[in-house]
Amino acid sequence: MSDKEFNVPNGxxxxVLVTGTAGFIGFHLxxxxxAEGFRVHGFDGMTDYYDVALKRRRHGQLLQHPSFAATEGMLEDAALVDRVADDFxxxxxxxxxxxxGVRYSLENPRSYIDSNVVGTFNIMEAARRLEVQHLLMASTSSVYGANEDMPFVETEKADAQLTIYAATKKANESMGHSYAHLWNLPTTMFRFFTVYGTWGRxxxxxxxxxxxxxxxRPIDIYNHGEMYRxxxxxxxxxxxxxLLIDAAPERPNSRDDIPEWDSLSPVAPYRVVNIGNSDKVRLLDFVDAIEDALGQKAIRNYMEMQKGDVPATWANATLLQELTGYxxxxxxxxxxxxxxxxxxxYYGK
Known part of the structure; x- marks a missing residue:
């Protein structure tokens, strides 16, 4: 079941059970x-959506830590998810x-239903059964879809998703809200904005x-570079x-208790939080910065906007700062x- 046996926790x-620990964000989390003294059990499917060797290198680093163990398996395997959660x-x-991946969802939409909807349901069931202190789940800025008012704020409606990827993440938000309401399960959804960095995808x-x-080789620049992220x-x-781990939402006594900047549900211990840099950057400026860092010019292939893409995303991060000071x-x-x-x-280039 695991790369390393379950350790008996120090009291x-x-x-923290983290799914996706061989992935980009899960590895860094x-x-x-x-580093902060938590005991972590990872769960990862090691799928071949991209280079599995990179995923194994990430996991290899984590497995050197005595407070980390991991299980390889698919989220759709409810029995395995339950066994891991029960043991840990x-x-x-x-x-x-x-x-x-927004673009891959145009090619293989079924994988998004299997992983993002069925898999997330299995995680939510485990969280409900174990009555965890806090369930935190990844959503995406893509749920804002066709919304045009920016910066995006969590309290605005987001009902016009443009890809099956975004639709599955919005489904996760709705599923999370219903479980928070029905089972009093403190749940936070975070909407990520164009994440990048070392050990990336x-x-x-x-x-x-x-x-x-x-x-x-040439690089494809969509919408002729007039895109903002x-x-x-x-x-x-x-x-x-x-920081949000320690900011578990609580069911409010009344709607009047909820500040106007807070996305807290009036009927559940549930909240949606943007995590973004609060600064939109033009794609052409991003490419210029890459050229500067490399000391080398790109061969630019300017293209039209791709189906399902949006010209701009930009986060209002006021709620994150109000909740965490960060x-x-x-x-x-x-x-x-x-x-x-x-x-x-990494690549010796």
Whole structure:
């Protein structure tokens, strides 16, 4: 079942079950939690959506820590999810695993239903049964879909998703709310905004751009570069998640108790939180910064907007700051420089 046997927890250690620990964000979150004294059990399917060797390198680093163990398996395997949860007895579950990628959802939509809907249901059932202190689950800025008022605020309606990926994540939010209401399960959904950084995913723009530029291959720039993203450095993102673990929502006594900036449900211990840098960056400026960090120009292939894509995303991070006193702040040029340094070392380029 596991890469490493379950450890008997130290009574003083809080136990966090993290799904997706061989993935980009889950790896960084697990590292942070371990550094802060948590006991972490990872759960990851090691799917071949991208380079499995990269995933195993991430897990290999985590497995060197005495407070980390992991299970390889699919979220859709309800019996395995239940067995892992029962053996580990987590205080908190952070659910990051799932089928990612907006563009891949155009090619293989069924994988998103299996992983993001069925798999998330299995995690929620385990959290309900074990009555965990806090269930935190990943959503995405893509749920804002066709919304045009920016920066995006959690309290605005988000009912016009443009891809099956975004639709499955909005379904997760609705599922999470219903479980929070029915079972009094404290639940926080976080909407991520264009995460990038070291140990990143090869399907993400920064990774693809750096790899192509170093190899002298052209890069595809959609909408002729007139796109804007709220680039959020991964270390900032996982710091936000870590702090939100300690900000479990409570069911309010009345609607009047909820501040206007809070997305807290009036009928459940449930909240949606943006985690973004609160600064929109033009794609062309992002590419310029990559060229500067590499000391090499890109061969630019300008293209039309891709189906299902949006011209801009931009987070209002007021709620995150109100709840935790923290907001992401890494400048995109600094973040790109860190990624380039890691990429060159990892691949010897």
């Amino acid at each position: 003083n250690q809080r136990r 697990a590292k942070l939690l371990l 007895q987590p205080d908190v579950i952070v659910h990051l695993a799932g089928q990612a 090869p399907d993400l723009a920064l990774y693809k751009f750096v790899d192509a530029i170093l190899d002298g 709220d680039f959020t450095y991964v270390d900032d993102l996982v710091r936000g998640i870590r 907001r992401p702040q890494t400048d995109f040029k600094d973040g790109i420089a860190r990624f380039v340094a890691w990429f060159r070392e």
